[in-house]
Amino acid sequence: MSEQALERATAAGPASPRRKWTDSPHLWFWIFVGPFVAGLLVFVVIPILWSVWLSFYDARNTVTPTHFVGFANYSRMLEDPSFRSSLVTFVLFAAFIVPTTFVLSLALAVLVGGARHAQAFFRSVFFLPTACSYVVAAMIWRHSLFGGTAAGMLNTVIGWFGAAPIAWLSIVHPPWYWLVLVTVRLWLQVGFFMVLFLAALQRVPKHLYEAAALDGATGWKAFRYITLPQLRATSTAVLMLLLVNAFQAFDEFYNVLSTTGGYPPYARPPLVYLFNIALGNGQDFGDGSAGAVILTLIIAIFAVLQGRLTGIGRRGDT
């Protein structure tokens, strides 16, 4: 608000006939932002607080428990070897999938960005999986690409080279199911992040490369000393998105691995575990909430660590 306007407002006072109630900036702010904030409070903030509260109670089959149990739910969750193993699994999964997706999508962006012909075609092909759901992709991977009998596509292909068919999903040693799970996610995610990188690459000023070429820096050197630093903002954002996505892994794990007999005891992401505890037969909201709180804390720690490593915390907020 300009100083003049402010002066006029104070001079005229609320009694002025020209100052209507609709002039209040507070009113306008809440008309625009109020609906969103109200919904956010009811469906995000309050549930989280409620969940923290539940995590200290014996809340089996109830969401309004009365029996306070302190940290018992937390210690039971942390002592449960299957919850601990799911946490370890998820950390390893994130540690692999985040950098791999990052490198592959950046590499594709560099390749597509440098292509003079058919650039739009390649971009579309790599972006197309974005339209596919995790459920459909999991279906294709499980029942067609990685079909466990000799009639699976990959088994047919490796058969040409004389290899015996592999039961990709039903054997634990070696854990081939990881190949299935990781490739689903790569296929679904790489194209989206490639488009983000492509846009960022196009914004790198051309004269930087020209100047570097005069100094003899081309190819890898130009990439290392010009492209990568210029992509820093995009890179940090992409890494953060990938990390959050990895934490949310559920869809492809559930659809690739679970059967009518339930979910197998391996490769179980924390969300599948929490899903079973809170919404399975036990309906134990106390334990489920404690697990969600533990998971949130771990995510926060990793986000801060990754932010420190890549420097996202040093940036301004706009």
Add this chain to the structure above:
Amino acid sequence: MRAAVGVRTARYLVLSVAALIFLVPFYLLLRGALSTEQQLVGIDHWTWFPSHPQWSNFADTFRNSTVPLGRSMINSLVIAVTQTVLVLVISGMAGYGLARSTVRYANAVFYLIVATLLIPAAVTFVPSFVMVSSLGWVSTLRGLIIPGLFQSLATFLFRQYFLGFPKELEEAARIDGAGPLRTFLFIVIPNSWGFTAAIATITFIGSWNAFLWPLVIGQDQSAWTVQVSLSTYITAQSVDLSGMFSAALVSMVPLLLMFLFLQRWIVAGVEQTGINE
């Protein structure tokens, strides 16, 4: 010079191989949808493509009594359209208010929203379920739609976009006596279609493909979304592979149509979502 030609050839070679690999799953989907059950479960050999495409698979998959494909497609359509429209309204207004308001606490409210952005939505599904079930919304469209309407990411992106929107246009409107709401409706929105379309497509895709929340809330068959229906095909005891693949192909039709017609906008939108700024 020869090296440059070599580099160029290598680039196209790598790109072409990668493109082929990326298209394989789509081929598999089409193949599965048009094969007979015998061809799909064939124990000893792989059929590359059915010599007699089974178009009747599509009609059959709609007639399956255990998986209500038609009903769940309608559910998904209602959910995705409603969520897309309402997210645009709610987040668009909130983003504009946050970008333009002069009240002192606007930034504090913005930081609160950013804080919720950092909490992965999926981690909150247990508490959100608790909330929705205590409202009695399990297995209802309300329960499927309303909790997904308050998307911090969309609000964040709209705010970033509106911060870069030329103020001169709005000031001209204000001098003409238009209030904030009028300015927003008649000046800001008509000049932001490109960005709005981008957020709309991203929201629609996310809503159509959502799985965890519909799985948690859609406990009765009548409230299944298309992804939940497909999932029951995958995990069912009796396999019906041809029915499953044709259902999956049908489920992708709305999004594939959208991609065909809106490809340019979607890509442009993803590029300018402000993530790069």
